[in-house]
Amino acid sequence: MRKHFILFLIGGILSLIIAMGIGRFAYTPILPLMQKDLSFSNAVAGYLASSNYAGYLLGAILAGAIPLKKYRTISLRIHLITSILTTMLMGLTYSPLLWYMLRFVSGFASAFVLVLASGIVLDKLASINKTSWSGLFYGGVGLGIFSSSIIIPILNQSFQWEGTWIGLAAISGILAFFVWSWLYDTPNNVEMKNTQVAFAQVPPKKWIPWLTIAYGLEGLGYIVTGTFIVSIAEKTSFFHNNATFVWMMVGLAAIPSCLIWSVLAKKWGYVKSLVLAMVLQSFGIMMPVFWMSKNSFVISALLFGATFMGITTLATTLGRQMNPSNSSQTIGNLTAIYAGGQLIGPTLAGVISSFTHNFNLALLGAASVILLGAGLLFNGIKFEREAPKMTKPKNFSL
Template sequence: MIKNPFLFLLGGIFSLMIAMGIGRFAYTPILPLMQDALHFTDAVAGYLASSNYAGYFVGAILAGVLPLKKHKTFYLRGSLVISIITTCMMGIFHSYILMLIIRFISGVASAFIFVLASSIVLDKLAISGKTNWAGYFYSGVGFGIFFSTLFIPSFNHLFKWEGVWVGLAIISVILTIFVWLWLKDSPNTVIKKDEQIKITNAPPIKWLPWLIIAYGLEGLGYIVTGTFIVSIADKTSLLSIDSAIIWIVVGLGAIPSCIIWSTLAKKWGFVKTLVFSMILQSIGIALPVFWLTQSSLVISALLFGATFMGITTLATTLARQMVPKNSSRIIGYLTAFYAAGQMIGPTIAGILLSYTQSFNSALIGAASVVFIGAMLLVSGIRYDRIPNIEASPIKSN
């Protein structure tokens, strides 16, 4: 059992704020500031983003392959320290080659934190019969995006874009202190022989490849908006507000999304809800192509925020229930395919942007990829006949 469930959960939320909200996604609102100061192209911006996602890909594979089961807390803490250092270094060095290396290492650390924190939190929640709390845990990404972006205009005004990175690293240090105190793995997280996981209504393991491929396509498509939406807002004359506000909207949409989608999944079934959320996201990605106004950018940001972490919550929870015995490994493999998509997406999008001088082709391509991923999952809806897929410990008699 968890000694203090609230503080344990808060530790998990803070870990995602550091790794994802700051370590990974702070690049998006800082990107226009860096482009204005350093004058690099959209293609270069895409390469920098892809470098981070390549690191995320490598980290996810390593987290799935390495025997981390007995030392999750140790590796988690080490990864948090690396994430903080690389965030700080982005504000110190101006060399493009060094930035590529720093973003790569940051991506490796982010993947380790995501996989290990997810494994520790989901396993303990399952043992404690609190799996419905998973949505609160994944809201950490939304909180990270929202709160970190609030600081960016002030940091930029006082210390320029370099100071934004350093300031966010200092915030990460403060959050890490609480993660260190509250988020710990322990032997009793391991599922004992007299406990079994209720997975009778989860899809069979033979369907897992469809989930993995679809999740990889989600990574390929969503990341185009995830990388460039603030740049789109920055480069349009239609926006009368600071373009960073668009990223704050993404964070606001992401905060409650995991809880909402988890609740819907219990009523509709996980696969059906996953298909619906991906279709909704594809609409949001394509929206600025057909309707480019201030309102459409805000709606697109809200739809993006409301779906991208919800999709992650649904996919990782579903995969864990299909293969419950080694959660860190299956989440690692799933995350690796997702990261592979992310690694390719920004590079293709950046090249398209530089070639066409328009975001339209990249957005249409990204929306199409996510929609195709949703269609691949349709075959699994039949496994949703029994509602309320939920992992909970059942004591054997």
């Protein structure tokens, strides 16, 4: 039983490495390589990012709306294959129009993988009273970012940016074999709605709209740094030709962050932990504006990496706990509003930076909307103090 669960969890982690760490976020460190070779503007870079997030938005909406409870495994596999193919095709064309289409489809696939894998894994964890282990699962995004930041410079040195996309797709294909073998729904997961599960003190279901709006503002703000941090660093004298190091720091901090925030949430409460994470993230985003140095970029990257997936872990786990009978729909709705913010952020930041010739105003705006989102969450703290604890079911060892 224990070995089976470990392989199941690894399969979930690998699915996020493929669809999120590589399929979605590899664009950030590859972007300056493409711009250096092809000389397209920040505005075009922003449009490319936004096309990905437009697909992500549509995918999140459909993943939450379509009743896929009995077909999560096969749907997950189809969208993993789609993510890998779009990654490969990015290195086989020079047409911006095709890039827009590929990034759109890639975003669509990554949203489905995130929502479906989250539903499968979180339902399984809840059924065995191990919800706090969700941090290990979401750490797959950070692991994908960190690993790709090591691999990308190596691939680029030998095969240029085109070969980098293709090489990452080949690696993803290998990892997908293990996902296919280890990650799948079980009857226990499908019947979760009939299972009593022990949850920490959380706000009632009616509080979900507050969480949703705050999470949308987080998506709008964080993605500015998530898209452009490597490009910003590349234009300084501190990281010339070595800006991928900044993205490596993001990934390094993201790997343990989800587990750490899960532990803190169990001790302090999910809402308080979300507020703290968003405040720390906003501070990190605005840091390079007021303190331009190598250290400021490293600290900013570490704070960003330590919070952005932690916030996703907290928000999706909290949403699932408030509506356990339909976890995929709740996670899909949260992911959709998050993606809506991401759709606006890169385009707005790209246009502003093209007009002001720097990213300072865009970074300050991003930090401000995240602080606003944190402020909206304050009224949920009272529920964590007042909500009665639920009776824990019998726990069994793995």
